[in-house]
Amino acid sequence: MGKVGVALAAGCAAAACVTAAVMVTRRMSRRRGWRRLVRVLEELEEGCATPVGRLRQVVDAMAVEMHAGLASEGGSKLKMLLTYVHNLPTGMEKGIYYALDLGGTNFRVLRVNLGGQRSTILDHDVERQPIPQHLMTSTIEELFDFIATKLKDFVGREENVSGISAEETRELGFTFSFPVKQNSSSSGTLIKWTKGFSIQDMVGRDVSQCLQEAMSRKGLNMQVASLVNDTVGTLALGHYHDQDTVASVIFGTGTNACYLERADAIIKCQGLLSTSGGMVVNMEWGNFWSSHLPRTSYDADLDCESPNPNDQGFEKMISGMYLGDIVRRVVLRMSQESDVFGPVSSKLLVPFILRTPMIATMHEDDSPNLMEVARILRDTLQIPDVPLNVRKLVVKVCDVVTRRAARLAAAGIVGILKKIGRDGNGGTASCKAKGGGQSKMRRTVVAVEGGLYTNYTMFREYLNEAMGEILGEDVAEHVIIRVMDDGSGIGAALLAASHSASLAIDSI
Numbered sequence: 001m002g003k004v005g006v007a008l009a010a011g012c013a014a015a016a017c018v019t020a021a022v023m024v025t026r027r028m029s030r031r032r033g034w035r036r037l038v039r040v041l042e043e044l045e046e047g048c049a050t051p052v053g054r055l056r057q058v059v060d061a062m063a064v065e066m067h068a069g070l071a072s073e074g075g076s077k078l079k080m081l082l083t084y085v086h087n088l089p090t091g092m093e094k095g096i097y098y099a100l101d102l103g104g105t106n107f108r109v110l111r112v113n114l115g116g117q118r119s120t121i122l123d124h125d126v127e128r129q130p131i132p133q134h135l136m137t138s139t140i141e142e143l144f145d146f147i148a149t150k151l152k153d154f155v156g157r158e159e160n161v162s163g164i165s166a167e168e169t170r171e172l173g174f175t176f177s178f179p180v181k182q183n184s185s186s187s188g189t190l191i192k193w194t195k196g197f198s199i200q201d202m203v204g205r206d207v208s209q210c211l212q213e214a215m216s217r218k219g220l221n222m223q224v225a226s227l228v229n230d231t232v233g234t235l236a237l238g239h240y241h242d243q244d245t246v247a248s249v250i251f252g253t254g255t256n257a258c259y260l261e262r263a264d265a266i267i268k269c270q271g272l273l274s275t276s277g278g279m280v281v282n283m284e285w286g287n288f289w290s291s292h293l294p295r296t297s298y299d300a301d302l303d304c305e306s307p308n309p310n311d312q313g314f315e316k317m318i319s320g321m322y323l324g325d326i327v328r329r330v331v332l333r334m335s336q337e338s339d340v341f342g343p344v345s346s347k348l349l350v351p352f353i354l355r356t357p358m359i360a361t362m363h364e365d366d367s368p369n370l371m372e373v374a375r376i377l378r379d380t381l382q383i384p385d386v387p388l389n390v391r392k393l394v395v396k397v398c399d400v401v402t403r404r405a406a407r408l409a410a411a412g413i414v415g416i417l418k419k420i421g422r423d424g425n426g427g428t429a430s431c432k433a434k435g436g437g438q439s440k441m442r443r444t445v446v447a448v449e450g451g452l453y454t455n456y457t458m459f460r461e462y463l464n465e466a467m468g469e470i471l472g473e474d475v476a477e478h479v480i481i482r483v484m485d486d487g488s489g490i491g492a493a494l495l496a497a498s499h500s501a502s503l504a505i506d507s508i
C-alpha cells in the first residue's frame with residue numbers, strides 16, 4: 001500500500017470512529033431524552049393519583065361544602081342556589097309546550113306534545129341555531145330580540161301542526177344556563193355572565209322579564225312559565241321518565257349539578273316555610289374546591305392564565321373545555337425537556353389548540369401503529385415523525401388526565417348521594433326502603449347530559465368504575481346513571497307543563 005493508500009485508510013477509520021461516536025452520543029442523548037419523558041409522565045401520574053381513599057375524602061368534602069353552602073349565602077364556594085322547583089314532572093303532564101335553551105354556543109327552540117300518561121312524549125321538534133358571536137357581547141335588546149324573532153318564526157311554522165290559534169297564550173320553559181338567583185320557579189336575576197357572554201347592564205336584571213319584553217315587542221303571545229338551567233331541565237326529564245331520579249349532572253363544555261333536597265334541610269338552613277315536598281337545589285358545583293383534590297403545576301398554570309383565576313376550580317379539572325389544554329401543557333413540558341419531539345413546536349404554545357375531542361380520539365386510537373395519534377400530533381401540533389413509543393406516552397398522558405377527571409366527577413356524584421343519605425351509609429329511613437325488617441338501599445337514578453359523557457367512552461367507563469369502587473358494588477348496583485339526551489331543553493318544557501298543572505290545581 002502506498003502512502004496515499006495508507007492516508008486514505010487512516011482517514012476512513014477516523015471517519016468511521018467519528019460516525020460511531022456520533023451515533024453513540026445520539027443514542028445516549030435519545031436515551032436521556034426518553035428517561036426525562038418518563039420522569040415527566042411519572043410525576044404527572046403521581047400528581048393526578050386518585051386512590052379510593054382520596055376519592056372518599058373528596059366525597060366527604062363535597063357533602064360538607066353542600067351543607068355550608070345551604071346554611072348561609074357565601075358560606076361555601078358552592079352557591080347552592082334555590083330554584084323554587086318543588087314539583088318535578090310525573091309523566092302525567094298533557095298538552096303542547098315550548099322551550100328555549102340558551103347557555104352555550106348554540107341555542108335551541110323546542111316544542112313538545114305530551115300524552116298525559118305514562119311519560120309519553122307524542123312528538124317533539126327541535127331547531128338549533130348558533131348564537132352569532134357579536135350578540136354575545138351586544139345589548140340586552142339585541143340578544144333577546146334575536147331570540148324572540150327565532151322563536152316567533154318557529155311558532156309560526158308550527159301553528160298548523162300544533163292547532164293552537166295565535167290568540168291563545170303558549171306556555172314556555174326557558175333554560176338559561178348561567179348563574180341565576182331565582183325569585184320564583186319562573187323568574188330570577190343574573191348573578192354573572194360566563195362562557196364568553198358579556199352583555200352590559202344585564203347582571204342583576206330579571207332574565208324572564210328581559211325575554212317577556214322582547215316577546216311582546218315582537219307580538220308573540222307567550223308566557224315564561226319556568227326559568228331553569230340545564231341541570232334542572234335534565235333532572236326534570238329524568239324524573240318524567242323515572243321517579244327515582246334524584247340528581248342530575250352536566251358534563252359538557254362546563255360542568256354543574258343539581259339535586260332534590262329535603263324540605264326540612266332547607267327550612268333548617270334558610271328558614272323557608274313553603275318548601276313542602278322538598279326543592280331542587282342548583283349547586284353550581286364547577287366552583288367546588290377542596291385541598292383533597294389532586295392538583296398539579298399544570299392545573300395551577302392553567303388557572304393562573306385563565307380569565308377567571310381562582311374560580312371554577314373543579315370545572316377546570318373535569319370539564320370538556322379544559323381537559324385538552326391540560327394534556328397540551330404536559331406535552332409542551334415533555335417537548336421542552338427532551339428532543340424526542342424535535343424542536344419545540346410553536347403550536348404547542350397556543351392555548352386550547354388541543355381540544356378535548358382530539359384527546360378522546362388519541363386516547364381511543366386502536367390502530368396498530370397509533371396512526372390517529374400521529375395524525376393529530378402532525379396536523380394540529382405540527383410535530384411530525386413522532387416515534388411509536390413516544391406516541392404511546394402521549395396516549396398515556398390523555399389517559400391520566402381523563403381518568404382523574406372521571407374519578408373526581410364520580411366522587412362529586414357520591415358526595416351528593418351522601419348529602420341526601422343515598423350512599424348506603426345513611427342508615428336513616430330516607431335511604432332505606434320502607435317496610436320489611438331487612439333494610440335495603442333504595443334504587444337511585446342520576447340523570448346525566450353533555451358531550452363529554454356521551455361521546456367520550458373512556459371518561460364514561462372510568463366514571464362508572466369509580467362509582468363502584470367508592471360505593472362498593474352492593475350499593476353501586478342500586479345507583480343508575482342515565483343519559484338524558486336533549487334533557488336541558490325538553491325538561492324546561494316539562495316544567496312549564498307541571499307548573500301550569502299545579503296552577504290549575506291551586507285555582508280549584
Ligand code: ADP
Binds near residue numbers: 104361
Ligand atoms: P354544551 O356544553 O355547549 O352545552 P355539549 O353538551 O354538546 O355542549 O358538550 C360539548 C362539549 O363536550 C365539547 O366542548 C367537548 O369538550 C365535549 N365533547 C364533545 N364531543 C366529544 C368527544 N368526542 N370526546 C370528548 N369530548 C367531547
Ligand code: MG
Binds near residue numbers: 450
Ligand atoms: Mg349543554
